Amino acid sequence: MVVGPDWKGQTPDGIKKVFRSSTQFSAVAYRTQLFNAEDMPNVEKVQAGYKVQPLSAYLHQPAPPAAPAINFPKIDKELVKENFFEYLDFALQFAPAGPEEKEIRAKLASIGIGPGKTFDFKDLSLAHKIEVGSGMKNGEKKVEENVAAVGKDVNGWRVASAFGDRDFYHGNWLLRATAAKAGIYGNDAAEAMYPMTKSLPNKEPLDGSKHKYTVTFAAGQFPPVNAFWSVTMYDGKTQLLVENPINRYLINSPMLPGLKKNDDGSLTLYIQHDSPGSEKESNWLPAPDGPIYLVMRLYWPTDKSPSILNDTWNPPPVIQVQ
Numbered sequence: 612m613v614v615g616p617d618w619k620g621q622t623p624d625g626i627k628k629v630f631r632s633s634t635q636f637s638a639v640a641y642r643t644q645l646f647n648a649e650d651m652p653n654v655e656k657v658q659a660g661y662k663v664q665p666l667s668a669y670l671h672q673p674a675p676p677a678a679p680a681i682n683f684p685k686i687d688k689e690l691v692k693e694n695f696f697e698y699l700d701f702a703l704q705f706a707p708a709g710p711e712e713k714e715i716r717a718k719l720a721s722i723g724i725g726p727g728k729t730f731d732f733k734d735l736s737l738a739h740k741i742e743v744g745s746g747m748k749n750g751e752k753k754v755e756e757n758v759a760a761v762g763k764d765v766n767g768w769r770v771a772s773a774f775g776d777r778d779f780y781h782g783n784w785l786l787r788a789t790a791a792k793a794g795i796y797g798n799d800a801a802e803a804m805y806p807m808t809k810s811l812p813n814k815e816p817l818d819g820s821k822h823k824y825t826v827t828f829a830a831g832q833f834p835p836v837n838a839f840w841s842v843t844m845y846d847g848k849t850q851l852l853v854e855n856p857i858n859r860y861l862i863n864s865p866m867l868p869g870l871k872k873n874d875d876g877s878l879t880l881y882i883q884h885d886s887p888g889s890e891k892e893s894n895w896l897p898a899p900d901g902p903i904y905l906v907m908r909l910y911w912p913t914d915k916s917p918s919i920l921n922d923t924w925n926p927p928p929v930i931q932v933q
Contacts, residue, residue: 612666613637616707623670633777635705639663640796644839646865695747696730711782757789766928767812768907770919772800794906804919806907806926809847815931817847817905819898823883823932826905830876835917835924838910839864842880847902855897856886862896870894882929905929 612626615635622629641661645654667674684701691698704726708716716725724730762771773790774797780787790797797805810816817824834840841863844853852860862880871893872878881887881895907926909919917924
């Protein structure tokens, strides 16, 4: 059962777990593993079994009064820059402050930002507008710098545990913003680890318009997980998936039977914009014609060696093809 921050009811019989959202809005993402194209009917059966219902329906009771309609402000990528504080005022009314937020909420309230308040940026003096704009720009720079620096560098990959709940962040707003910027909706380390890279081990940026690359897993040294692993390609500028002629956006462990191993049992992935040729295309992860952003995902990583959780397994480096 998923409940809001103010829920004080009794947990009904049959409910094994209660997730308490820290805000009045919640989002749920269902993930159903597909092993291959022939497995789709099984996936459809699993998906048909998912069901969401209000607690009243679960208890076969009359529904409570409907929640009042919410007048969401219009938003797009340009308006969010111009009206950021308007959106912040709107959002905070649905996010009760936790103990770790009292100080920062008081600071925001002192300049007219918070639930029920209206911070009108356009009404500020020019000097104040410059100061606020400068502060926002510096804040964004801090977040971007921390994305590149969080965790540790392992063979050119950034390996970090930047995701968690309110207790995990404990008021570390920079880490929380870093996690959202690097990959919003991430799981905590016990659920998944996300090595990510935009560069070679020597810090040279990955660029599909200039070079070809490989990633090779040694024999018997695939990512150690209890579930599955994947390597996903993103555009380095937009962090979106890359359109390509074979409609392939990742290579993952369920695909292993269709991949070609080297004579020594190792597995090489070909990271490049153009096809490496028919002999190697099964192992091709198409790259953009420009900056590359690679994310490796280890779902339910093993907690016993070898493990990424205790540094006894490391992601292999990205190698530039000469």
